[in-house]
Amino acid sequence: MNENHRVHFRPTRRNSQRQDIDVDVHIIAGDKWNQKLFKVHKLILKERSDYFKVALSDQWVRKDPNGIIIFRKENISPEIFDLLLEYIYTGKVSVPLCDTNVDFVDLIGAADEILLPQLVISLEGYLVDMYLSESTKLLEVETWLQSNIVRLVSLKKDIPEGLSLIRSRFGKHVRITGHDSIQEITDNKNASSVESTIYVNTLLKVFNKYHHMVQTIFENEAGFVASFNEFCREFINRNVPFFSSPSQLLVEFCDIFLRRNEKSSMVDNKDVINNIINIFKYLRDKDFFEKFYSQLLAERLLTQSSFSEEAELNMISRLENECGLEYTSKMRLLFHNIGLSKDLNNQFKKHLNTDDAEQVDFYILDMEALPMSPVVSNLIIPDEIEKTFQRFKKFYKDKYPSRRPNLLHHLSKGELKANYLKTPKVFQASTYQMSILLQYNKNTSYTREELLQNTGINQDLLDQQLKYLTDLKLLLLDKTTYDLNFEFNSEAFQITLKDPEEAMQFHFELQRRLVEERKFQIESTVFQTIRHHRGIGRNALVCEVVIRLKHKFLPAPSMIKKAINSLIEREYIEYVDKGYRKVC
Numbered sequence: 001m002n003e004n005h006r007v008h009f010r011p012t013r014r015n016s017q018r019q020d021i022d023v024d025v026h027i028i029a030g031d032k033w034n035q036k037l038f039k040v041h042k043l044i045l046k047e048r049s050d051y052f053k054v055a056l057s058d059q060w061v062r063k064d065p066n067g068i069i070i071f072r073k074e075n076i077s078p079e080i081f082d083l084l085l086e087y088i089y090t091g092k093v094s095v096p097l098c099d100t101n102v103d104f105v106d107l108i109g110a111a112d113e114i115l116l117p118q119l120v121i122s123l124e125g126y127l128v129d130m131y132l133s134e135s136t137k138l139l140e141v142e143t144w145l146q147s148n149i150v151r152l153v154s155l156k157k158d159i160p161e162g163l164s165l166i167r168s169r170f171g172k173h174v175r176i177t178g179h180d181s182i183q184e185i186t187d188n189k190n191a192s193s194v195e196s197t198i199y200v201n202t203l204l205k206v207f208n209k210y211h212h213m214v215q216t217i218f219e220n221e222a223g224f225v226a227s228f229n230e231f232c233r234e235f236i237n238r239n240v241p242f243f244s245s246p247s248q249l250l251v252e253f254c255d256i257f258l259r260r261n262e263k264s265s266m267v268d269n270k271d272v273i274n275n276i277i278n279i280f281k282y283l284r285d286k287d288f289f290e291k292f293y294s295q296l297l298a299e300r301l302l303t304q305s306s307f308s309e310e311a312e313l314n315m316i317s318r319l320e321n322e323c324g325l326e327y328t329s330k331m332r333l334l335f336h337n338i339g340l341s342k343d344l345n346n347q348f349k350k351h352l353n354t355d356d357a358e359q360v361d362f363y364i365l366d367m368e369a370l371p372m373s374p375v376v377s378n379l380i381i382p383d384e385i386e387k388t389f390q391r392f393k394k395f396y397k398d399k400y401p402s403r404r405p406n407l408l409h410h411l412s413k414g415e416l417k418a419n420y421l422k423t424p425k426v427f428q429a430s431t432y433q434m435s436i437l438l439q440y441n442k443n444t445s446y447t448r449e450e451l452l453q454n455t456g457i458n459q460d461l462l463d464q465q466l467k468y469l470t471d472l473k474l475l476l477l478d479k480t481t482y483d484l485n486f487e488f489n490s491e492a493f494q495i496t497l498k499d500p501e502e503a504m505q506f507h508f509e510l511q512r513r514l515v516e517e518r519k520f521q522i523e524s525t526v527f528q529t530i531r532h533h534r535g536i537g538r539n540a541l542v543c544e545v546v547i548r549l550k551h552k553f554l555p556a557p558s559m560i561k562k563a564i565n566s567l568i569e570r571e572y573i574e575y576v577d578k579g580y581r582k583v584c
Contacts, residue, residue: 025056025069029081036078038085042069048088051115076110077102084110087119124166164223171227178206178235196252203236203246204275211278233282247289250279254315255296260307269311277318284554286323287518291510293319294330298370301338302363303413303428323551333369340364348395360388364396364405377409379431380456382438385414420486427474428496432457432465437474444484451482468498522555522563527572527582535579538564 023039030036045052055061061069073081079102083093104123111119181202210228218224236246257272283289300306313335320328341363348362381389389407396405412431416438418424429437435455439446446454452462466482469475475482525545530536536544542560549555564580567573574583 025071027071027073029073029076030078031074034078040085045088049114049116080107080110084114167223167227170224171231174210174228175231175235181206196249197256199249200253203279207232207278236279236282237284247283247285248292251289251292251296258311259300259305273315273318281322287552288514290327297331298334298411302411330369333366337365337369338363348392351395362392378456379409379435382435384438421488426494430499432461433497436465440484445481447481518553522559523567525549526563527567530573530580531582535581537579541580
């Protein structure tokens with residue numbers, strides 16, 4: 001046994017070596033096929049084992065004619081009992097266990113039965129060193145766990161601290177496996193090449209594998225469940241490939257699943273949503289997930305690209321179950337707005353008594369339903385859309401005189417049919433791209449200044465769009481003019497034009513807003529907590545604020561302390577008698 005795991009007794013008055021002198025107990029260990037007689041001393045056994053203190057008491061023992069106590073331990077093999085006696089007499093096991101045929105789990109079980117707690121702890125430490133150390137290959141750890149852990153859990157489940165070392169090592173094994181799995185798919189890759197589907201499926205593979213072990217092998221033993229959850233939370237939130245956060249990648253995974261595509265009807269919606277929630281519940285920045293998810297949900301609903309309204313609502317319900325009604329309130333409101341807008345569009349077309357407007361749909365959204373603040377834009381609405389918009393605006397004003405609708409260009413999209421090509425194409429484009437391309441119905445060549453004047457798009461955004469369209473070869477840059485490319489070719493009939501820099505800009509804007517919102521939420525929670533307690537210490541206050549906010553995000557103690565100091569400076573709260581209270 002490793003020297004670190006030898007437990008030595010204090011010196012005793014008697015010789016601790018096992019000798020046949022003055023023996024008064026005969027113990028027969030093993031079953032009828034494998035038995036051995038051990039001659040031992042009652043005083044030593046009773047002094048060093050609570051089990052023998054009771055088992056060898058006068059009221060329980062049976063003696064032979066010579067006064068020798070006869071004791072049987074049929075459930076412990078002679079080999080294991082010999083090691084236990086060596087430990088009882090000498091305080092250590094000198095024979096290397098790896099060189100014996102002793103079953104390690106059986107030895108721990110026997111030591112536990114004989115009530116030798118120090119030996120049990122020592123053996124568990126040796127077990128971790130030999131079979132479950134971080135230097136041990138993962139496959140070897142896996143094999144050992146599968147072979148031995150069922151008996152070990154069954155043996156130790158009634159002892160609160162009995163499996164603490166193994167629980168901890170199992171959790172670390174989950175973390176290492178998760179880390180290595182993510183490292184494998186992110187090595188030597190750029191951020192743009194790490195697909196959300198691959199990333200999330202890798203997380204799910206690790207989660208499902210060890211979650212199954214916790215359920216079946218560990219029988220959902222509370223300690224193993226807690227260890228599994230702790231280390232899942234650690235590796236899921238730590239393994240962020242490059243600049244993408246786990247929340248962002250999980251939202252992108254959701255978006256791919258919920259968008260209409262060829263495989264949509266082949267997927268079991270409930271299974272996929274269950275898998276998503278299994279990862280979601282470990283996220284520390286659930287507020288970021290909510291904002292980003294709401295943005296892509298709005299895009300799916302506004303472009304009618306969601307493959308199933310039932311799946312969308314099911315997903316929202318599951319998020320609601322995890323985080324509460326407030327978390328999904330904007331998503332619910334968005335769905336409500338979309339439903340009302342569909343009815344409004346039907347009324348508008350009946351009002352016109354014509355089919356001319358059926359190619360344009362208008363969605364009226366409450367400001368509270370928007371995932372982000374409206375973007376101020378001076379975009380000039382193209383003539384092809386302006387006429388219909390003005391008619392709708394008048395219709396809406398007549399119906400709701402107190403309301404004034406404004407176009408949200410950054411959320412609007414449309415389809416353009418390109419008839420100038422040899423093979424007609426359909427472009428799915430943003431409003432800004434439509435505004436640029438529709439100019440070419442009047443002329444086939446424009447300077448940058450002309451496009452700037454005709455579209456009203458700000459310079460930076462226009463430059464981004466023009467660069468993208470020229471890189472795509474839809475437009476050709478000829479010194480100072482942007483010309484329509486009549487030779488543009490693509491195998492696809494329908495082409496989705498991406499919005500350059502949109503995702504990056506949205507990400508940075510979202511991060512900026514989250515910092516502001518978190519600051520406000522922390523201050524609000526601190527104030528509410530102090531008002532509720534009417535006097536609370538700093539440590540207790542910090543802990544309660546963390547508990548109240550952890551379903552949204554995990555606030556750092558330093559952020560909470562800054563919020564406390566800010567509220568004191570602004571005279572909302574004060575520190576009195578070793579506690580905080582609100583200023584009256």
